[in-house]
Amino acid sequence: MANSQQMASAIRALAMDAVQQANSGHPGAPMGMADMAVALWGQHLQHNPANPHWANRDRFVLSNGHGSMLIYALLHLTGYKLPMSELKNFRQLHSKTAGHPEVDVTPGVETTTGPLGQGITNAVGMAMAEKLLGAQFNRQGHAIVDHHTYVFLGDGCMMEGISHEACALAGAWKLNKLVALYDDNGISIDGQVTPWFIDNTAQRFAAYGWNVIDKVDGHDAQAVSQAITKAKASGDKPTLIICKTSIGKGSPNRANTAKAHGEPLGADEIKLTREAIGWAHPPFVVPKAVYADWDAKEAGRTREKEWNTRFAAYKAAHPDLAKEFVRRMKGDLPKGFVQTAVDAVLAAHAKAETVASRKASQLALEHFTAALPELLGGSADLTGSNLTNTKSTPNVRFDAQGQLVQSADANGHLHGGRHINYGVREFGMAAIMNGIALHGGFIPYGGTFLTFSDYSRNAIRMAALMKKRVIHVFTHDSIGLGEDGPTHQSIEHAASLRLIPNLDVWRPADTAETAVAWTVALQNRHKPTALLLSRQNISYAPKAESASAPDACGLDAINKGAYVLAEPSEVGIKKKTQAVLIATGSEVQLALQAQALLAARKIAVRVVSMPSTTTFDLQSDAYKASVLPAGVPRIAVEMGSTSSWWKYGCAAVVGIDTYGESAPAPALFKHFGFTPENVADTVQSALQRKR
Numbered sequence: 132m133a134n135s136q137q138m139a140s141a142i143r144a145l146a147m148d149a150v151q152q153a154n155s156g157h158p159g160a161p162m163g164m165a166d167m168a169v170a171l172w173g174q175h176l177q178h179n180p181a182n183p184h185w186a187n188r189d190r191f192v193l194s195n196g197h198g199s200m201l202i203y204a205l206l207h208l209t210g211y212k213l214p215m216s217e218l219k220n221f222r223q224l225h226s227k228t229a230g231h232p233e234v235d236v237t238p239g240v241e242t243t244t245g246p247l248g249q250g251i252t253n254a255v256g257m258a259m260a261e262k263l264l265g266a267q268f269n270r271q272g273h274a275i276v277d278h279h280t281y282v283f284l285g286d287g288c289m290m291e292g293i294s295h296e297a298c299a300l301a302g303a304w305k306l307n308k309l310v311a312l313y314d315d316n317g318i319s320i321d322g323q324v325t326p327w328f329i330d331n332t333a334q335r336f337a338a339y340g341w342n343v344i345d346k347v348d349g350h351d352a353q354a355v356s357q358a359i360t361k362a363k364a365s366g367d368k369p370t371l372i373i374c375k376t377s378i379g380k381g382s383p384n385r386a387n388t389a390k391a392h393g394e395p396l397g398a399d400e401i402k403l404t405r406e407a408i409g410w411a412h413p414p415f416v417v418p419k420a421v422y423a424d425w426d427a428k429e430a431g432r433t434r435e436k437e438w439n440t441r442f443a444a445y446k447a448a449h450p451d452l453a454k455e456f457v458r459r460m461k462g463d464l465p466k467g468f469v470q471t472a473v474d475a476v477l478a479a480h481a482k483a484e485t486v487a488s489r490k491a492s493q494l495a496l497e498h499f500t501a502a503l504p505e506l507l508g509g510s511a512d513l514t515g516s517n518l519t520n521t522k523s524t525p526n527v528r529f530d531a532q533g534q535l536v537q538s539a540d541a542n543g544h545l546h547g548g549r550h551i552n553y554g555v556r557e558f559g560m561a562a563i564m565n566g567i568a569l570h571g572g573f574i575p576y577g578g579t580f581l582t583f584s585d586y587s588r589n590a591i592r593m594a595a596l597m598k599k600r601v602i603h604v605f606t607h608d609s610i611g612l613g614e615d616g617p618t619h620q621s622i623e624h625a626a627s628l629r630l631i632p633n634l635d636v637w638r639p640a641d642t643a644e645t646a647v648a649w650t651v652a653l654q655n656r657h658k659p660t661a662l663l664l665s666r667q668n669i670s671y672a673p674k675a676e677s678a679s680a681p682d683a684c685g686l687d688a689i690n691k692g693a694y695v696l697a698e699p700s701e702v703g704i705k706k707k708t709q710a711v712l713i714a715t716g717s718e719v720q721l722a723l724q725a726q727a728l729l730a731a732r733k734i735a736v737r738v739v740s741m742p743s744t745t746t747f748d749l750q751s752d753a754y755k756a757s758v759l760p761a762g763v764p765r766i767a768v769e770m771g772s773t774s775s776w777w778k779y780g781c782a783a784v785v786g787i788d789t790y791g792e793s794a795p796a797p798a799l800f801k802h803f804g805f806t807p808e809n810v811a812d813t814v815q816s817a818l819q820r821k822r
Contacts, residue, residue, distance in 0.1 A: 133173070133423075133424035134420070134421070134424055135166070135169045135170075135173065135352040135353070136409075137409075137418075137420075137421050137424070138169045138173060138208075138352075138421060138424050138425055139165035139166045139168070139169050139352065140165075140381075140408045140409065140410045141204065141208060141410075141417050141421050141425070142161055142162075142165040142168060142169075142201060142204045142205070142208075143161070143162045143165050143380070143381050143404070143408060143410070144405070144408075144410045144412065144414075144417075145200065145203075145204040145207070145208075145218060145415070145417070146158045146161035146162055146165075146200040146201065146204060147162065147382075147395075147396050147401050147404060148218075148401070148414040148415055149200050149203070149218050149219070149221035149228070149415075150200060150221070150395045150396070151395045151396065151397070151398070151401060151414075152219060152221065152414070153221045153222040153223065153395075154395055155222050155230070155395070156199075156200060156221065156222060156230065156393075156395070157197040157198055157199075157200075157392060157393050158200065158379065158391065158395065158396055159198075159316075159318070159378040159379040159385070159391030159392045159393075160195055160197060160198030160201065160285065160314065160316075160378065160392070161198045161199075161200045161201035161204065162378070162379050162380050162381055162382065162386075162391070163314060163316050163349070163376040163377055163378045163379060163380045164198065164201055164283055164314050164349070164374075164376065165201070165380065166349060166350045166351065166352045166355065166376075166380075167283065167312055167314065167349050167352075167355050167374050167376070168201060168205055168283075169352040170352040170353070170355035170356040170359060171191070171281055171312065171355070171356075171359060172191075172205050172209060172425075172427070173352070173356075173424075173425070174356045174359075175189075175281075175356065175359050175360075175363070176189050176191060176281065176427075177189040177278060177279070177434055178191075178209075178239075178427065178431055178434075179427075179428075179431030179432060179434060179435045180206075180209050180210035180211040180212075180239070180427055180428050180431050181210070181428060181431060181432060182431075182435060183211065183238045183239045185435050185438070186275075186276075186456075186460050186571070187275065187276065187277060187278050187435075187438050188278060189278045189279045189280065189281060190241050190254070190257045190258075190261075190278070190279075190280040190281070190570065191241060191280075191281050191282070191283075192241055192242055192244065192250045192251070192253055192254040192257070192280070192281070192282040192283070193232055193244055193250065193282075193283050194244055194247070194248070194249070194250025194251045194253075194254070194282050194283060194284035194285075194288045195244075195247065195250070195283060195284055195285035195287060195288055195314065196231040196232050196243075196244030196245040196247075196250060197230075197231065197245065197393070198283075198285075199228070199229070199230065199231050199232050200218075200221065200228075201283075202232055202237075202239075202240065203217070203218055203221070203228045203232075203237070204218070206237065206238065206239040206240075208417070208421075208422065208425035208426075209425050209426065209427040209428075210425075210426055210427055210428040210431075211238045211239045212238050213227060213228070213237060213238060213239070215415055218415065219415055230245075231243065231244060231245030232244055232245075233597075234569065234597050235597070235598065241253075241257070241569060242565070242566065242569050242597070243593060243596060243597050246589055246593065247285075247287040247288045247290075247291045248287075248288045248290075248291030248292070248293040248294045248297075248562075249291075249293060249562045249565075249589070249590060249593060250282060250284065250288065251282050251284045251288050251294050251297060251298065251311060252293050252294065252296070252297035252559055252562035252563055252565075252566065252590075253562055253563075253565050253566035253569060254280050254281075254282040254309060254311070254566060255297040255298070255300060255301045255306065255309065255563050255566060256562070256563035256564060256565060256566020256567040256568075256569070256570065256575075257280045257566045257567070257569060257570040258280040258301065258306040258308055258309035258369070258566075259301075259304060259306060259551075259563065259566070259567060260566070260567045260570035260571070260572055260573055261276060261278060261280065261308060261570065262304070262306060262308065262535065263507070263527070263535065263547065263573070264276045264570075264572045264573070265277065266534075266535040266537065266547050267504070267547065268452055268455075268456050270445070270448070270449055270452070273441065273444065273445040273448060273449065274441075275438075275441060275442055275445050275456065278308070279308045279309070279310060279363065280306075280308060280309050280310070281310050281311075281312070282309075282310070282311045282312070283311075283312050283314060284311060284312075284313055284314065285313070285314045285316070286314075286315070286316070286317065286318070286319055286324050286328060287319055289313070289328070289330065289332060290319075290324075290328055292558070293558045293559055293562060293590075296556040296558060296559030296560075297556075297559045297562065297563060298311075298336065298339050298341070298369075299339050299556075300553065300554070300556065300559060300563065301339070301341070301369045302336075302339035302340030302341050302368070302369065303339075303340065304527075304529060305340070305367050305368060305369075305529050305533030306369045307365045307366055307367055307368055307369060307370075307533055308369075309369035309370070310359060310362045310363070310369070310370050310372065311369070311370070311371050311372070312355070312359075312372045312374055313332065313371060313372065313373045313374060314349065314374060314376055315332070315349070315373050315374060315375050315376065316375075316376045316377060316378040316387075318378045318387065318388070318389055318391070318392060319389070319392070320389060320392055320393060321389065322389045323389075332371075332373060333345045333371075333373060336371045340368060341368055341369050341370060341371050342362065342365050342368045342369070342370040342371070343370070343371050343373065344358045344361060344362065344370065344371070344372045344373065345373045346373065346375065347372055347373060347374045347375065348374075348375060349374030349375055349376035350376060350377070350380060355372070355374060358372045359372065366532070366533065367531075367532055367533035368533070378391045378392060379391025379392075379396075381404050381407055381408040382396055382400055382403070382404045382407070383400070383403045383404065383407050384400055384403070385400055455504075456572075459504075459505050459571070459572045459573075460571045460572055462571065462600070462656060464503070464653065464654070465502065465503060467502060468502065468503070468653070471498055471499065471502040471503075472498075472499075472646070472650040472653075474498060475495050475498035475499065475646040475649070475650070476643055476646045476647055476650070476686060477686075478494075478498070478646075479491065479494065479495070479641075479642035479643040479645070479646045480642075480643045480674070480686060482642070483642075483671035483673075484642055484671060485668050485669065485670045485671060486642065486668055486669070487664070487665045487666055487667055487668050487669065488608075488639050488640070488641070488642075488644075488645050488664040488665045488669055488716065488717070489516070489517065489518050489604075489606040489607075489664040489665060489666065490518055491639070491641065491642040491645035491646070491664075491669075492518060492519075492604060492606075492645050492649065492662060492664050493518035493519070493520075493521065494642060494645075494646075495642075495645055495646040495649045496508070496519070496521045496524075496649070497521045497522060497523070498646075499649060499653065500521045500522075500523040500524050500549070501521075501522070501523045503574070503653070504549075505572065505573050505574050506524070506549065506573075506574050506576065507549055507550075507551070507567060507573040507574065507575050507576070508520065508521075508524050508549060508550045508551070508575075508576050508577065508578075509550060509551035509552070509553050509560060509564075509575070509576070509577040509578070510550075510551075510552070510553065510577060510578040510579065510604075511553045511554065511555060511556055511557045511560045511577065511578070511579040511583070512552070512553070512554050512555045512556075513578060513579055513580065513606075514550070514552070514578070516578075516580070516606060516607065516666075517578025517579065517580075517604055517606050518578075518606070519550065519576065519577065519578040519604055520550045521550075523549065524548070524549040524550040525538070525546075525548045525549065525550065526548045526550050526551075526552060527547065527548035527549065527550060527551050527552075528548055535547040535548070536548065551577070553577065557579045557583045557584075557586035557587045558586045558587045558589075558590060560577045560579070560587065561577070561587035561590035561591055561594075561601075561603070562587075562590040562593070563575075564576070564577050564590075564594075564601045565590055565593055565594050565597065565599060565601060568594070568599040568600055568601050569597070569599060574600055574602070574653065575601055575602070576601070576602035576603070576604055577602075577603065577604065578603075578604035578605070578606060579604075579605065579606075580605065580606060580607040580612075580619060580621075581605035581606065581607060581608045581609075581621040581624050581625075581663055582607070582618070582619050582620065582621045582624060584603070584605055584624055584628060584661070585624070587603070588627075591603060591628070591631065591634060591659065591661070592631055592634075594634075594659040595631050595632060595633040595634040595658060595659055596633070598633060598657040598658060599657075599658075599659060600652075600653075600655055600656055600657070600658070600659065600660075601659040601660075602652045602653075602659065602660050602662065603659065603660065603661045603662065604662050604664065605624075605661055605662060605663050605664065606664045606665070606666060607619065607621070607664075607665075607666045608621055608624075608625070608638065608663040608664055608665055608666075608716060609621055609665065609716070609717065609770035609771065610622075610770055610787065610791040610792075610796070610799045610800075610803060610805075611665055611666060611667045611717055611770065611796045611799075611800075612666045612667075612796070613666075613667075613794065613795050613796040613799065614793055614794065614795060615793070616791065616792065616793030617790040617791040617792065617793070620790070620791035621663075621771065622771055622772055622787055622788075622789070622790060622791065623771065623772045624663075624771070625638060625663055625715075625769070625771045625772070625775075626771060626772040626774055626775040627772075628661050628663075629744055629745055629775055630775075633657075633658045633659075634658065634659055634660070634661060634745065635651065635652065635655055635658055635659070635660040635661070635743065635745050635746060636660075636661045636663065636743060636744065636745050637651070637652070637660065637661070637662050637663065637742050637743045637746075638662075638663040638664075638715040638716040638742055638743070638769075639662070639664070639716065639742045640669060640672055640714070640715065640716055640717070640718075640719035640720070640740050640742060641669055641670070641671045641672050641719070642671060643671070643674070643686060643689065644689055644740065644742045645662075645664070647686075647689040647690050647742075648660075648662055648742060648743070649662070650690065651690055651743075651746065663716065665716060665717045667717060667796055669716075669717050669719075669720060670720055672696055672697075672719055672720065672723065672740065673697075674686055674696065675695075675696065675697050675698060675701050677695040677698050678698075679698070679708075679757075679760075680695045680757040680758065682754070682757065683695050683754060683757045683758045684696075689740075689742065690746070691746065691747065691750050691754060692741065692742065692743035692744065692745070692746030692747030692748070692749070692750065693713070693739055693740065693741035693742070693743070693744075693746075693747040693750075693758050693759075694739065694740060694758060695737060695738075695739055695757075695758060696719065696723075696738045696739060696740040697723060697726060697737070697738040698737055699726075699730065699735035699736060699737065701726075702726055702727050702730035703730055704730045704733070704734075704735040704736075706733075706735040707735060708735050708736065708737045708760065708763055709734055709735045709736065709763070709764075709818060710729075710734065710735075710736050710737075710763060710764045710765070710766060710782075710814050710817065710818060711736070711737045711738075711739055711759055711760070711763050711764070711765045711766070712725060712726060712736055712737070712738045712739065712766055712767075712768060712810070712814065713739045713741050713759070713765055713766070713767045713768070713776075713779065713781070714738065714739070714740060714741070714767070714768040714769065715740070715741050715742060715744075715768075715769050716742070716769070716770075717770070718768045718769055718770060718805065719738070719740045721768055721805060721806075721807060721810055722738045722768050722810065723738055724807035724810075725768075725807045725808075725810035725811040725814065726738050727807075728807050728808065728811040729811050729814055729815070732811070732815065734814065734815065734818065736814060737763075739758055739759065744775070759779065764782040764814075764817050764818060764821055765779055765780060765781045765782060766781060766782060766783045766784070766785065766810075766813055766814050766817055767779065767781045767783075767784045767785070767786070768784075768785045768786075768805075768810055769784075769785075769786055770786070770787055770803075770805060771786055771787060772786060772787070772788055773786035773787075773788055774788075782817040782820070782821065783813050783814075783816070783817045785804060785805065785809065785810050785813050787803050791803075
């Protein structure tokens with residue numbers, strides 16, 4: 132190894148200098164993990180600074196993302212396009228060195244970390260993607276998918292419950308190419324962790340089915356490197372390397388204290404630290420010899436060139452597979468996708484089935500999973516309720532040696548599973564799906580009850596922040612689930628999900644709308660999607676034409692998020708529209724029934740189905756006005772919180788702002804006023820107030 136001490140000192144110096152200049156940040160973690168980083172990045176990590184998106188690179192995740200100066204220093208020193216000016220601009224507006232690492236902002240950062248525990252969980256997803264992708268594409272003599280996922284994590288990640296969910300799954304899935312290095316420094320913001328964190332971490336991970344390499348001196352780069360070498364030899368288990376370290380290593384007065392965690396060291400302490408570690412260089416100055424020791428550009432070019440040669444041989448032997456691999460890693464949908472989507476929507480429209488929208492989702496998935504091999508499904512122990520499995524997605528299983536269990540199709544081709552049983556781990560599932568999407572090659576989707584989106588909400592938010600295509604299938608979307616009662620009945624969930632920026636939320640009303648919702652979700656390349664689906668059956672809603680809004684009606688208008696479903700003429704009223712009923716999901720049928728009742732009262736009502744407020748809100752003002760004409764009272768109907776509907780200028784909202792009750796669904800609908808009569812009366816009252 133090159134001068135490992137000076138290599139580590141460069142990280143420590145850059146970390147304390149950047150935090151001091153910003154007067155904000157966490158110097159202790161990068162200073163403590165510097166030698167671990169020298170071992171991994173200096174001897175093992177397979178990457179190319181000139182091409183951060185090389186398909187077969189190792190993935191590195193800094194799960195304890197508050198120590199962001201560690202990865203920024205590493206990226207700068209090894210040759211990524213992250214100049215010293217960016218390190219000097221640490222935590223400043225529009226810099227590439229944000230307070231916590233952000234994917235697609237800083238070259239070389241694989242995932243956005245900060246919420247503790249989610250980084251290690253993303254890493255589990257990345258390792259799972261590598262394993263499944265390798266099983267799908269590697270052939271005898273052609274291992275084009277062959278890389279490791281490395282993650283640094285600390286005490287905070289270990290304490291967060293999501294790490295338990297994810298690491299238990301990593302053991303069950305035998306993710307042998309996942310290597311986690313635990314920065315065991317025993318310090319968190321509140322001080323020494325021993326009064327509140329007494330886990331036997333080694334035994335915990337051994338119980339998960341991991342290899343555990345314990346009691347490694349985290350400040351001995353060679354010892355850490357040897358542990359990594361041992362971890363890479365594992366054939367059937369992920370590995371945890373427990374590195375005993377000192378937070379703020381090198382600082383005479385701050386090392387091993389909570390004060391090193393989240394505040395600058397101060398000019399005087401930095402001076403003392405420079406002397407202690409033998410770093411006689413001004414702030415933000417790194418000697419050429421140290422740069423040379425860290426430089427990974429040439430090695431990276433060589434590694435990628437070697438892989439390109441192997442891929443060329445693979446392409447010659449398996450041209451179709453090579454083309455498919457490139458497509459999937461780019462994230463492009465197959466050429467036949469549009470026709471597949473059209474077929475799914477038209478089939479739903481032609482059959483006009485009365486089914487729950489969760490079943491409608493499964494019907495659409497039968498089309499899409501057959502045509503898109505990159506679709507990787509799953510459920511948090513609710514497969515039979517979420518209906519996320521299809522004929523094309525058998526369950527993912529691994530044998531005793533950790534190999535993916537595969538079976539032959541009618542043509543003799545081997546296929547592995549494409550549906551993951553996550554167990555009762557909603558948060559873990561959501562963050563693992565983020566990791567799968569970040570890795571590339573798959574479009575993950577996973578199901579649970581809508582009420583349990585509370586468990587996974589922060590991972591959903593992270594997908595939206597990272598702009599990743601992840602699809603959440605949330606069923607049992609309202610009081611319509613009935614007897615399970617208020618613990619399971621969603622009230623505020625639709626409204627709260629719609630508040631998340633860059634999350635597309637769909638609550639379809641029938642089979643055609645559900646097929647369109649899936650189509651849009653799959654096309655949402657840079658945003659996640661939440662599909663809110665019913666337990667109870669919903670009748671198909673005929674798609675009427677509208678002479679006054681010809682471009683805002685019919686099947687072609689559904690993907691705009693809202694459209695004219697039924698004009699007054701559909702119920703025999705030739706008068707000008709007096710009110711607009713806006714409804715989503717199962718309540719669209721309620722709106723149609725109320726429209727008929729109002730027709731008997733000589734009141735002309737337009738029914739608008741709005742399956743996606745988030746999509747509708749992005750449409751042009753002209754389109755919005757064609758659906759919701761100015762000067763006409765609007766009344767919204769949705770079995771949930773009313774708060775999000777007032778922005779549409781509603782005169783009234785038929786909703787629910789309390790928790791539900793335990794009873795059969797029909798009794799609940801009547802109790803909470805979700806009846807055609809109450810909706811009709813609400814419209815009539817609104818019109819009377821207008822007068």
